[in-house]
Amino acid sequence: MGRRVFLSVLGVAFYETCRYRKEEFTGSETLFVQKSLLEYLQQQENWGGENDLVLMLLTDLARKNNWDKNLETRFCAKLQKEVAYQGLEKILLDMNLSYQDIAIPDGKDSEQMWEIFEVIFDELQEGDELYLDITNSFRYLPMLLVVLVNYAKLLKNVKVKAIFYGNYEARDKESNIAPIMDLLPLSVLQDWTLAASDYLRYGQVEKLFELSESSLIPILKNTETRTKDAEKLRSFVKTLKEMVEERTTCRGYAVINSEKVSDLKCTASEIQKVTIVQLRPIFEKIKLSLNDFDARENVLNCIKAAKWCCANKLYQQATTMLEEGLGTFLCCHYQLDYRKKANRGAIFGCISIKTQNKDTEEKKPNKELVEKILADDSVWGNKAFVTILQKIVELRNDYNHAGFKKNPFSAKKVIEKIEELLDGIEEVLSEI
Structure with a gap:
């Protein structure tokens, strides 16, 4: 079983007590939203097992102001005096939760921003389930965390289970209860x-x-x-x-x-x-x-499919669908069942004769049918159509042999050729 990780940033501000609510859950009165979120996870997700870990990201000032387990008082600017205050580390210890405190810089410039990114990414492990708290994330950090999460999804198969935001500013002033939003x-x-x-x-x-x-x-x-x-x-x-x-x-x-x-x-x-x-x-x-x-x-669905494949960078499929689609188009033009191997053989024999001069060999099977088809000047006299056939046969031969031939096309030329062949092909076919 992979880890479940609660990842949070601790701020530096002087926090006042509040209770946080999400749906039917209401947390105990606390200075820190992290306590309420972890209480919620304990209740809803049975949080606290051996694979559950709290990762707290701390700047030096956050460590001094709000983390230290030995913290007992802090100066309150509003009251202009020292008041009772407890560090978050002591709260996590009392909750008997496994945690790690991770030092991060203040993030005052691009260099420190990327340092934060790397520190967090390095802490995540393959397959982690992530519960992210962005309540106290400062400046650009919420955006950094969201981008990092997508990065970790791809590279470490991290799964995001929740993104929490404790909306202290939206608290009810009478009950002193603030909503927990899941982003x-x-x-x-x-x-x-x-x-x-x-x-x-x-x-x-x-x-x-x-x-x-x-x-x-x-x-x-x-x-x-x-x-x-x-x-x-x-x-x-x-x-x-x-x-x-x-x-x-x-x-x-x-x-x-x-x-x-x-x-x-x-x-x-x-x-x-x-x-x-x-x-x-x-x-x-x-x-x-x-x-x-x-x-x-x-049959024109084949040509449409070739265009679709080309538009979606599936160039080999586009090449195959185009050549086979043209052969099928000719079967239908001559009222031949395109599902029969002999009919397809005759059509592609004609194509070989007209595009590669393989006259004698290609006439052997279905000789009469081949000669009858070749006599139709409305098809084989259409220079635009025959040129398309010549080019697609050459391209497919090059592609299917992986370029192992004399004077192979470059990758760029392969793409250019298939795009060129598909451009206006339906107009050419409409003239046959």
Whole structure:
């Protein structure tokens, strides 16, 4: 089992007593919000086991003013006298909690800012579950901590369980009770933002699927929160993942048949309300992207898929889908069943003859069909189309052999060629 870590920054100010509340929990009267937060975790999360650790970040002044376990009094400017005061370290000892005090600089310049960043990052371990308190974080530190958390999520697989803020300024003056705010949704929003970016920029749907599952499963398990919209939304994201996998693995039949696109469009039209707030704008963008594809069987879906792959930096898939899509297009043009191996062999034999001068060898199988197809000048007399065929055959051959050939293309040239081939290709096909 990994560690559970409560990470907090201790301030330097003179704190007055207050009670902090979160939902049904109300803490004991205290100078320090950290005590209330830890009481809350003791009650709600059974905090205090051998894998639970409090990490307190302290500047020199915070250590002197608010930490020292031997602290008994402190000067109160408001009363202009020394008053009883207790350091936070003594409180943690009395609570019998494991803790470490971590020295950090004041953060007065960029160099010290990065020093703080490194100190905190070095203290975190692989797989830690993090409970973050930013109540007393000074100046830019709350932003630094949020950025650091995302950094640690990636590099140390840290999981953020809570981000607490004790809002002392919003306390009820009569009861002297202040609210504890959980800012975790801000961190979750960043997760959704990165997941949406992965899909919208690179066609990667795994993060989006994982987040939707983790968000929707608790909703669907609870009879009070389960709705048809939530069920359909989960189905939508699951089908989206399957559709993306069809494209990234070049499943030609599935792409042409477009069952997943049809399912997605149907499900999207039935969803009245997207129950996950962060998914709403993403959902709308995904719906728009579906408009490029015919929801019925259409060979041009292959060309659309090649464009989608190229736009999402999946250049090898784009190359494969384009060449196979063009061959399938010709099968349909000559009213041949593109699912039959012999028909595809004849079409690609014609392509080889016209693009690589492999006349004798390619005519052997299906000779009569090949000669009949080659006699159609409306196709083979279209110079723009034949040029596209020549270029895509050359590009796919180079790509699939990993450039192990005479005069291989550079990576830049590969990208330029596939983008060039896809630009305006539908206009060329419309002339055949």
